[in-house]
Amino acid sequence: MSAREINVVVVGGSWAGVKAIRTLLNLVQSDYPNLRVTLVERRAHYFHITGAIRGMVDPSYAQRMCIPYDRMFSTAGIPNASHTFIQGTLAQAHGRFIDLESGQRIFFDYLILSTGSQYHSLPVVQSTHYHEAQELFASMRASIQRAKRILVVGGGAVGVGLCGEIADHYPDKTLTIGHNRKHLLNGDLADSFASSAEKKLTRMGVRLMLGETVMPSPNSPRNFVTPDALQVFTTKSGKTIECDLAIWTTGGRPETCYMSTLAPSNWERPLVDAVRNRIHVRPTLQLDDDLYPHIFAIGD
Ligand SMILES: Cc1cc2nc3c(=O)[nH]c(=O)nc-3n(C[C@H](O)[C@H](O)[C@H](O)COP(=O)(O)OP(=O)(O)OC[C@H]3O[C@@H](n4cnc5c(N)ncnc54)[C@H](O)[C@@H]3O)c2cc1C
Structure with a gap:
């Protein structure tokens, strides 16, 4: 009898999310063949965010900063079949499922939130499609020039x-x-x-x-x-x-408004710091609430 599938949903596919997915996919190859990993990411591609400042002056660099997710994981030598990529934006988190802005509902056994920070003053960092990113880079370069x-x-x-x-x-x-x-x-x-x-x-x-x-x-x-x-x-x-x-370049800010639908077990201990928008976690990166040992928040 085969073991029940365990659905792990990772939201946000940048530094932290990609590292988590690679680790999970390696587990699929070894001890946990029943893991099903789903990446939900609002971008169509991995965006090499730390290179963005070079892309603002160097067009050839900007063109190499967006990596489609399917290519990214296959080059790690891990078969694509074991994970799913959904381009979408998390709108609401619940205890056992998430809702995307598109209306799609995704159920999970484990949820990893790696949605990082938003940099509203740097529109190129917020871009979601390759051509949009290239246009924004070109416009920034022209302004600087x-x-x-x-x-x-x-x-x-x-x-x-x-x-x-x-x-x-x-x-x-x-x-x-x-x-x-x-x-x-x-x-x-x-x-x-x-x-x-x-x-x-x-x-x-x-x-x-x-x-x-x-x-x-x-x-x-x-x-x-x-x-x-x-x-x-x-x-x-x-x-x-x-x-x-x-x-x-005055810094980014986590946008964790999707957490408002997740009720804490004690209203005096909210899940998110209201001032800095940061999610409270334990040293294990699980949410700091006994209700949600299966939800993690990682990265920025
Ligand atoms: C221009 C620039 C240069 C930098 N240079 C350096 C550097 O040289 N060295 C260094 O250590 N750090 C640098 N940083 C900081 C570094 O980029 C961050 O620390 C790092 O990216 C954090 O990774 P993360 O995975 O936690 O989050 P992010 O990189 O912020 O990624 C979050 C991901 O989640 C996605 N996402 C967000 N919200 C949602 C949602 N609701 N639904 C679906 N997807 C969502 C985003 O599209 C994004 O892909 C730089 C930052 C910037 C802006």
């Missing part, structure tokens, strides 16, 4: 990396990075690394405005400023920065 004075707002890893890419490709542009802390990189990395990044960017001609909070302008919210038109941004302390293109 046209602009004479560029302001990057946010000196975390993405802002620092983007400044490096722009300064390297376009050494003649006037480039400023505005960051609300005293040092770049937010203390996520060693102080010596931050100070080395500051020195390198300065050597490349980038102007550092540290300890300055750049305010969004009424005409230009946290997104691209109209190129070829002078924009003046003000910092909280009253300094002004002139540019014709501003790029906001």
Whole structure:
């Protein structure tokens, strides 16, 4: 008699989700042939998100950043037959099934949520189709190419990396990075690394405005400023920065609104942190609630 199928649904196929799926598919090959793995992902392809800043200046790189999911798993040497890919967006999570925006309902024995963060100020990172991604990359590259004075707002890893890419490709542009802390990189990395990044960017001609909070302008919210038109941004302390293109790299935010349909066993201990939108998990990455030992949240 064959063992009952165990349905594992993974939502979100980026760094964390892909790692989980590869691990599960290896289990299918060995001890758990009855595992059925389903990936639900709103994109049609794996998007190499960490390469996005290079794609903003290098067209040949941008073209290689989207990998169709079927090819991705087959190149790992794992037969495609053992998993299913559904392109769709999780709308509501329930204890034993999920509902997609399309209306499709998918039942699971185990659910792995790896939906990461949303970067609303970087539309290309949000793109869902290959052609859409390429168009957005092309439009960003054109804006960067046209602009004479560029302001990057946010000196975390993405802002620092983007400044490096722009300064390297376009050494003649006037480039400023505005960051609300005293040092770049937010203390996520060693102080010596931050100070080395500051020195390198300065050597490349980038102007550092540290300890300055750049305010969004009424005409230009946290997104691209109209190129070829002078924009003046003000910092909280009253300094002004002139540019014709501003790029906001002020971080991502988890979007976990699909969790609102999952009731906690104790309303005083919600499943999601209301301020940061993060899902509370145990060290095992299971939801921090005895009702849901079969639901995990991983990654960002
Ligand atoms: C431009 C950029 C450069 C970066 N560079 C680096 C770097 O050099 N080094 C580094 O360590 N980190 C870097 N990061 C951060 C890094 O990308 C994240 O830490 C990492 O991607 C997190 O992986 P994740 O799988 O948890 O989530 P994400 O990569 O955010 O992936 C979440 C996935 O879930 C999908 N999804 C989301 N919601 C739904 C839904 N409701 N239904 C279905 N699918 C959904 C998304 O489409 C996406 O594919 C960078 C980030 C950016 C934006």
